[in-house]
Amino acid sequence: MRIAIAAVVLSTLTVAAHAQTPEGTVAIGPWKVDAVSKGQKFERCTMTRTTDDGVDVQFTRDAIGLDLTMSSPKWKLGRGKSYPVELAAGSSVLQAEVAASGNAVSLPVKDERFVKALRLADALDVQGEGATIKVALDKSAAGLDRLEACYAKNGSATETNPFVAPKNKP
Numbered sequence: 082m083r084i085a086i087a088a089v090v091l092s093t094l095t096v097a098a099h100a101q102t103p104e105g106t107v108a109i110g111p112w113k114v115d116a117v118s119k120g121q122k123f124e125r126c127t128m129t130r131t132t133d134d135g136v137d138v139q140f141t142r143d144a145i146g147l148d149l150t151m152s153s154p155k156w157k158l159g160r161g162k163s164y165p166v167e168l169a170a171g172s173s174v175l176q177a178e179v180a181a182s183g184n185a186v187s188l189p190v191k192d193e194r195f196v197k198a199l200r201l202a203d204a205l206d207v208q209g210e211g212a213t214i215k216v217a218l219d220k221s222a223a224g225l226d227r228l229e230a231c232y233a234k235n236g237s238a239t240e241t242n243p244f245v246a247p248k249n250k251p
Contacts, residue, residue, distance in 0.1 A: 164178065
């Protein structure tokens with residue numbers, strides 16, 4: 082009986098430790114949601130994960146909207162170039178041009194139907210001319226909800242006490 086109680090307590094503590102790190106990053110499945118500030122000024126919220134192939138995937142929510150960035154230390158991309166891609170999430174397909182910079186590509190995600198598909202689909206396939214990047218979307222609905230809540234909370238926050246640092250929480 083004591084062993085069972087100890088196991089429950091230990092598993093509860095382990096789940097709590099993984100749910101939120103000391104820096105304020107919130108883990109939702111494989112995704113990590115965080116508020117990003119420059120100095121004392123809030124800039125954006127991010128939702129990140131790394132694929133099984135080592136590609137870093139980040140959704141960013143800022144004043145402009147939602148942006149998708151992918152990077153890999155293996156990539157050598159032309160700075161300032163753009164590349165055609167096809168993004169598929171479930172049955173929703175989006176043709177786009179990604180902007181390159183060093184070892185990263187990014188694109189704004191403005192199509193609301195496609196954002197909805199990102200919440201519902203099991204995977205995002207990003208097909209370039211040379212290969213397809215597969216991004217598992219497990220827990221993406223909860224992650225994107227948290228990303229929006231992070232931006233709503235921090236993006237509209239006004240400082241009421243100029244002597245206290247703002248609290249940026251995802």
